Amino acid sequence: MSIELVLKYLTSPNFVHGAEMTLLLTIASLVFGVLIGLVLALIQESQTRLGTVVTLAYLWLFRGTPVLFQIIFIYNVLPSFGIRLSAFVCAVLALSLNEGAYMAEILRSGLQAVRKGQRTAGLALGMTRTEMMRYVVIPQAARIVLPPIGNQMIGMLKLSALVSVIAVEELLLVANQTASADFRYFEALTAAGIYYLAMTTAFMGLQTLLEIVLDPKKRQRMRRLSLTERMLGTSKALAVR
Amino acid sequence: MHHLLEIVGINKSFGATQVLKTCTLTVDPSETLVVIGPSGSGKSTLLRCVNLLETVDSGDIFFEGENITRARRTAHLLRRQIGMVFQNFELFAHLSAAENVMLAPVKILGMSRADAHDIAVDLLRKVQIPEKADAFPDELSGGQQQRVAIARALAMRPKLMLYDEPTSALDPEMIREVLDVMATLSAEGMTSIVVTHEMGFARRAADRIVFMEQGEIIESAPSDQFFGGAVNDRARRFLDQILH
Numbered sequence: 001m002s003i004e005l006v007l008k009y010l011t012s013p014n015f016v017h018g019a020e021m022t023l024l025l026t027i028a029s030l031v032f033g034v035l036i037g038l039v040l041a042l043i044q045e046s047q048t049r050l051g052t053v054v055t056l057a058y059l060w061l062f063r064g065t066p067v068l069f070q071i072i073f074i075y076n077v078l079p080s081f082g083i084r085l086s087a088f089v090c091a092v093l094a095l096s097l098n099e100g101a102y103m104a105e106i107l108r109s110g111l112q113a114v115r116k117g118q119r120t121a122g123l124a125l126g127m128t129r130t131e132m133m134r135y136v137v138i139p140q141a142a143r144i145v146l147p148p149i150g151n152q153m154i155g156m157l158k159l160s161a162l163v164s165v166i167a168v169e170e171l172l173l174v175a176n177q178t179a180s181a182d183f184r185y186f187e188a189l190t191a192a193g194i195y196y197l198a199m200t201t202a203f204m205g206l207q208t209l210l211e212i213v214l215d216p217k218k219r220q221r222m223r224r225l226s227l228t229e230r231m232l233g234t235s236k237a238l239a240v241r
Numbered sequence: 242m243h244h245l246l247e248i249v250g251i252n253k254s255f256g257a258t259q260v261l262k263t264c265t266l267t268v269d270p271s272e273t274l275v276v277i278g279p280s281g282s283g284k285s286t287l288l289r290c291v292n293l294l295e296t297v298d299s300g301d302i303f304f305e306g307e308n309i310t311r312a313r314r315t316a317h318l319l320r321r322q323i324g325m326v327f328q329n330f331e332l333f334a335h336l337s338a339a340e341n342v343m344l345a346p347v348k349i350l351g352m353s354r355a356d357a358h359d360i361a362v363d364l365l366r367k368v369q370i371p372e373k374a375d376a377f378p379d380e381l382s383g384g385q386q387q388r389v390a391i392a393r394a395l396a397m398r399p400k401l402m403l404y405d406e407p408t409s410a411l412d413p414e415m416i417r418e419v420l421d422v423m424a425t426l427s428a429e430g431m432t433s434i435v436v437t438h439e440m441g442f443a444r445r446a447a448d449r450i451v452f453m454e455q456g457e458i459i460e461s462a463p464s465d466q467f468f469g470g471a472v473n474d475r476a477r478r479f480l481d482q483i484l485h
Contacts, residue, residue, distance in 0.1 A: 120294060121331035124294065124324075125397060126317050131349065139335045140335050
């Protein structure tokens with residue numbers, strides 16, 4: 001194996017572009033996935049019969065078929081109905097719709113994990129339902145759903161490789177094409193693997209950061225500890241932990 | 242002058258069970274009412290009907306002379322004037338004690354954080370735990386949590402306080418600190434309706450005792466009269482049971 005070649009691949013415009021595409025696909029699909037999931041979760045929360053039927057049908061459809069199937073279906077079937085979208089848009093659409101189904105379940109479980117009494121307490125203070133959700137329920141649910149959402153973030157990064165089947169120039173497709181052109185599979189795939197690991201590592205870091213931001217207690221403790229205390233390890237809070 | 246609160250013949254059923262049967266009750270400003278009765282007698286439901294957390298099936302409720310019974314759309318405006326304290330405290334777990342007190346004034350009334358913080362500090366001093374302002378609910382004892390919950394309700398400057406078994410979930414040694422705060426508030430003229438089994442508190446702080454059984458208000462008498470023995474037989478039986 002040639003380390004130089006791996007480095008060359010890592011810095012080549014093709015790979016950088018492929019990695020960017022993977023990241024863009026992942027982030028766009030996650031954002032839309034969370035939005036779809038939130039809407040579905042809130043519809044279920046409202047407990048209307050129509051809402052329940054609609055969300056159940058959605059979950060049944062998108063959790064019940066492979067993502068790969070959904071990607072190929074959207075890319076190949078929509079044009080026959082006159083809807084022409086670019087491969088990238090199809091990819092984001094398919095990944096978002098699929099992600100939305102899983103996010104809906106995660107967010108619903110988060111909302112349900114906030115005790116009913118907390119809602120009553122918010123209402124009793126004079127909040128409207130919207131205010132109660134916004135200031136009481138969602139901040140608490142956000143903390144609960146963060147670890148499973150972290151899982152989904154990392155899962156999505158890897159899932160995005162599937163859209164290579166509809167010729168979106170993402171990281172794996174670039175690596176595979178480069179490898180077969182140069183007959184250097186080991187180097188090309190190693191370079192792609194390094195990019196994947198770097199991105200998943202960054203996502204894990206982001207998750208840890210968000211957990212600190214969303215946990216008021218951890219945040220407060222970080223503030224309380226002065227830098228010198230942290231360096232000298234003289235703080236009681238650290239000793240307890 | 243109007244009564245502060247007037248409940249006229251309200252009925253409430255959950256499914257086939259009738260929880261409130263033609264209950265009628267008035268509360269005047271500065272009055273402290275203690276509601277007692279066996280569990281399942283409808284005491285909590287009565288409280289929850291007052292601030293429209295439950296809607297009654299029939300009958301009327303007047304607050305400051307205004308019929309609020311069917312004001313479901315403006316229920317949140319009414320609730321801003323009525324504080325409520327729960328058996329399980331229900332402090333917001335993601336906020337510190339001070340932030341729990343500040344939340345409603347800041348988010349609902351649009352008060353500045355600085356002003357709300359001043360109010361929170363004052364109120365936490367009033368409930369005797371100024372030093373716990375930055376503590377989170379799970380770092381506080383039950384008694385401390387309940388006192389923060391009282392401060393949180395007071396932050397909206399309510400005209401009426403509803404206490405729903407405020408000491409039932411507390412260890413015995415913490416009951417006193419909560420009851421003391423409530424008694425002080427009552428003595429200062431805070432109109433209150435208290436559902437409790439604490440007869441000591443009733444004796445000390447109540448102007449009137451209401452006895453409920455099976456959804457009916459059986460007795461509503463001035464405190465001294467009630468404890469002086471002039472009570473109805475069913476109330477006496479209940480008293481004998483809980484006083485052992």
